[in-house]
Amino acid sequence: MRNLEPALTSLANPRVKGWAKLSERKNREKEGRFKLEGVHLVAEALASGWPLECVVFEEGMGVPEELLAYADNQPSSSSSPSWIPVSPDIIAKCVETETPQPVFAVAYRKPVDREALFAEGAGPVVVLDGVQDPGNVGTIVRSAAASGASAVVLGKGTADLYNAKTLRSTMGTLFYLPVLEADLTELLPEARRHGKTLYGTSLQATKSCYEVELGRDAWLLFGNEGSGLSPKVEELVDRPIIIPMTGKAESLNVAMAATVLLFEAQRQRMALER
Structure with missing residues (x-):
């Protein structure tokens, strides 16, 4: 898998804290980033070519099957998202659904003409x-x-x-x-x-x-x-x-x-x- 990063396990990690803050509108507006929760939204973003910073997935479960083709075949470039395995408690901290799916992505807002x-x-x-x-x-x-x-x-x-x-x-x-x-x-x-x-x-x-x-x-x-x-x-x-x-x-x-x-x-x- 290209652009695979080392696993994150600590809730105190600065990146994890940054992802969690995107649950608040003021932080999304300030940073120009937002979260996509669940396989369907992440897959649609990847299929459309929407700019993503990273795709975060639960380490023990691996990349969801629906996303494997994107993880394996994406071009290796600075514009391609990184893929980051994390612990289950990081998923729970960063997503807002009560029964979260084991994947989310961090996306960039796009300007509109x-x-x-x-x-x-x-x-x-x-x-x-x-x-x-x-x-x-x-x-x-x-x-x-x-x-x-x-x-x-x-x-x-x-x-x-x-x-x-x-x-x-x-x-x-x-x-x-x-x-x-x-x-x-x-x-x-x-x-x-x-x-x-x-x-x-x-x-x-x-x-x-x-x-x-x-x-x-x-x-x-x-x-x-x-x-x-x-x-x-x-x-x-x-x-x-x-x-x-x-x-x-x-x-x-x-x-x-x-x-x-x-x-x-x-x-x-x-x-x-x-």
């Missing part, structure tokens, strides 16, 4: 304004990636993308879709100047999501689970729309609503391409 958001004719951009639940944020990222969205923007008050719960909910799709944080009061007017149309769901809207053009240049805005879009962001909405419901329900969960609009946008794009 902000100008790419404004490309003409691109798929929709999803904008989250104060969506607080990590599971909702991760699910929306997953739906955005699955439906061919061009990016996801996280506004103020939105759950941290690199929170362990958010990362698990993305199921690794964040490695294939630009996701960035931004001040929406600055970004949304800029999007308008680039010819983008800002859509927001509203129970008072007169147009359904099936009556508007979502296939190209649409920005889809979603607000907080309880209070919706903040007043400043709501003022910037160009086209309020509603998801028609013929059954007995007052509203949809924000992740469900986002998924409905994203796949309607995909349907419209596919129709345009025929």
